Amino acid sequence: MEAAKKSRSGVRSWATTTSNQLLEACKERPPRKHVVQGKKEELLRRLQSLDEAQEKVEQLVVVEQLEEEVKEAAAYRAKVSEALYFAEEVLEFRF
Numbered sequence: 001m002e003a004a005k006k007s008r009s010g011v012r013s014w015a016t017t018t019s020n021q022l023l024e025a026c027k028e029r030p031p032r033k034h035v036v037q038g039k040k041e042e043l044l045r046r047l048q049s050l051d052e053a054q055e056k057v058e059q060l061v062v063v064e065q066l067e068e069e070v071k072e073a074a075a076y077r078a079k080v081s082e083a084l085y086f087a088e089e090v091l092e093f094r095f
Contacts, residue, residue: 001057001060004053004060005057007056008053008054008057011049011050011053012050012076014046015043015046015047015049015050015080016080018039018043019043019083020083022036022039022043022083023083025039026087026090033090036090037091039087040083040087040091043080043084044084047080050080051077054073057073
């Protein structure tokens with residue numbers, strides 16, 4: 001269990017870093033759409049890795065703690081995913 005959580009922690013760190021980089025790319029004026037697109041794709045890959053790491057943790061957690069684990073994971077994923085909404089706006093907007 002501890003190994004799965006440690007692995008998930010590393011994946012979360014990468015997802016957070018990539019999300020922050022995507023937000024920064026979106027804030028550039030004018031935004032470089034190829035950079036935004038690249039970071040968006042990278043974040044989607046990081047989120048896929050996060051989902052896989054989370055699934056491993058959920059398989060190992062005791063039933064009584066499962067709901068708490070899922071709520072925590074969902075909140076984290078939602079926060080990191082906010083950058084994707086900004087990226088979509090940037091990529092759809094014509095400058």
